[in-house]
Amino acid sequence: MSNKKKVIVFGGIGQLGQCLSKLTTSGNLQGFVFLDEFEGNILDLKVLKALFLKESPDFVINCAAYTAVDKAEDEPELCGKINSTGAGNLARLCAEFQATLIHISTDFVFEGEVPVLLKETDVAQPISVYGKTKLQGELEIASHLEAHYILRTSWLYSEFAGNFVKTMLKLGAEREELRIIVDQVGTPTYGVDLAAVILKLISMDHKTAYGTYHYSNEGLCSWYDFAKAIFEISETEVRVHPIPTSAYPTKARRPAFSVMDKTKIKTTFNLEIPYWRDSLVKCIHAIK
C-alpha cells in the first residue's frame, strides 16, 4: 500500500481495531493512527475537528460502536448516540475534509424471518435497539457523505477483545455441558479476514465503487454448530446441547436467519473469501 495514505482508525483498541493493527504491524504499513475512545471519542466534535485538522486523513475507519446487544435494550439513548450520532459526526467531517469513510455495520439490521440470502438491496428491518441504531448510523452516513463504504458483517470473532469464540473457550474450560441455540443461523466472520478486506479497499481506492457491501466468511451455521466446531478444533471436552431460542431468553431479539449474499463485494473487489471453519482454525491457533 502507498505510504502516502493517512488513515485514522476510531475504536482502535476494540476487537476489529486490534485486527487491523495486527495486519498493519505485520505488513509494516505506515500512516495508520489508532485511537481509543479517550483520544478519539466520536461524540466529541471539538476533539474530532482537531484530529481531522492535525491528521488530514485520506481514509477514516470507524470501528467504534456500542456492541452490547442485550444491554442496548436498557440503554437505547447511549447506544443511539454512539452508533448513529457518532457515525454521522464522522461522515460530516469526512465530507468537510474530503476523506473517505469506511464504516462497519451488521447483519442485525435485518429482521431475518425468511431463510433467503440477504442482499444489499433488501429492506432492512431491525428487531433490536442495537440493530436499529446501526441502521440509523448507515442512513446518517449515506445522507452526509458520498465517499463511503459501509461493510455489513456478522458474528465477528478473533483472538482480540470479547466475542463468542472466547466466551465458548472460557465456558468450555469451566463447565461440563453447555446449551446453545440451534435455530439462529448466520455466518461467523474472522476479524482478521475483515481487516484484510478493509486494507484492500484502501489500497484499491476505487472511487466509483462507494456504497454498502455485505461481507462475512463463506458458508453458514447455527450458534450450536459454531460452538461444536470451536470445541472440536480446540480439543475441548464439553457436551453441547442444541436448544431453541425460546429456551434461552435474552433481552434483545436476534434474527433467526441472517446469512448475507456476498456477490457484490466479491465481484467489485475481486475477492476470494475464506470458508468460516478454515478461518476458525486460524483464530484458535492464534489464541493458543
Ligand SMILES: NC(=O)C1=CN([C@@H]2O[C@H](COP(=O)(O)OP(=O)(O)OC[C@H]3O[C@@H](n4cnc5c(N)ncnc54)[C@H](OP(=O)(O)O)[C@@H]3O)[C@@H](O)[C@H]2O)C=CC1
Ligand atoms: N462484534 C460483532 O459480533 C459484530 C460487530 N459488528 C460491527 O463491527 C464493528 C466493530 O465491532 P467490534 O470491534 O467487535 O466491537 P468492540 O465492542 O470490540 O469495539 C468497539 C470499540 O468502540 C469503542 N467505543 C465505544 N464508544 C466510543 C466512542 N464514543 N468513541 C470512540 N470509541 C468508542 C469501544 O470502547 P469501550 O469498549 O471502552 O466501550 C470499543 O473499543 C462495530 O461497528 C460493530 O457494530 C458487526 C457485526 C458483528
Ligand SMILES: Cc1cn([C@H]2C[C@H](O)[C@@H](COP(=O)(O)OP(=O)(O)O[C@H]3O[C@@H](C)C(=O)[C@@H](O)[C@H]3O)O2)c(=O)[nH]c1=O
Ligand atoms: C453464551 C451463550 C450464548 N448463546 C447464544 C445467545 C445468542 O443467540 C448467541 C450469540 O450470543 P452472543 O451474545 O455471544 O453474541 P451476540 O452479541 O448476539 O452477537 C452479535 O453481536 C453483534 C454486535 C452483531 O453485530 C452480530 O452480528 C452478532 O455477532 O449465542 C447460547 O445459546 N448459549 C450460551 O451459553
